[in-house]
Amino acid sequence: MPIMFNPLLLEAGLDLKDVRLLRHANSTGRSAYELWREDRDGFNLYQSVQAIDRRPDFGSAGFWASFGSTLDGETVFLGLYEVSFRGVGRRNLKKPHTAGVNRAGTYHRYDMKECAALQDLAGRLYVDWGAGTRVVGLR
DSSP: OOOHHHHHHHTTTTGGEEEEEEEEEEEEOOOOOHHHHHHHHHHHHHHEEEETTTOOOGGGEEEEEEEOOOSSSSSEEEEEEEEEEEEEEOEEEEOOOSEEEETSSSSEEEEEEEEEGGGGGOOOOOOOSOOOOOOOEEO
């Protein structure tokens, strides 16, 4: 019998409408999963920066459940994070996964704090994400 993710969130005391599911699937440079495994500060910076033109609803939830794609295409849970909107980025910011730069004024910045809830599943819980590679929300 499969384990469903929503009951895990509910068991942790979270309201489902306060959680966004993020599957990081960058196509260039080091993957979010690699950053999470090898450079936790780089991973935290990577996911705390979101392009303005992507998803304006990132900040409408207080928690992000982060997932990454492994080298063989599986999706692994990377942790639950409490987030708060910090504002529009006011300076150029080096991207931790490539040699690129996030340009001032083109990204939103979030403060993030890793939650203890579900921490024991980070890096161990693999999910069947389905056909989509990147989705924000909770379905």
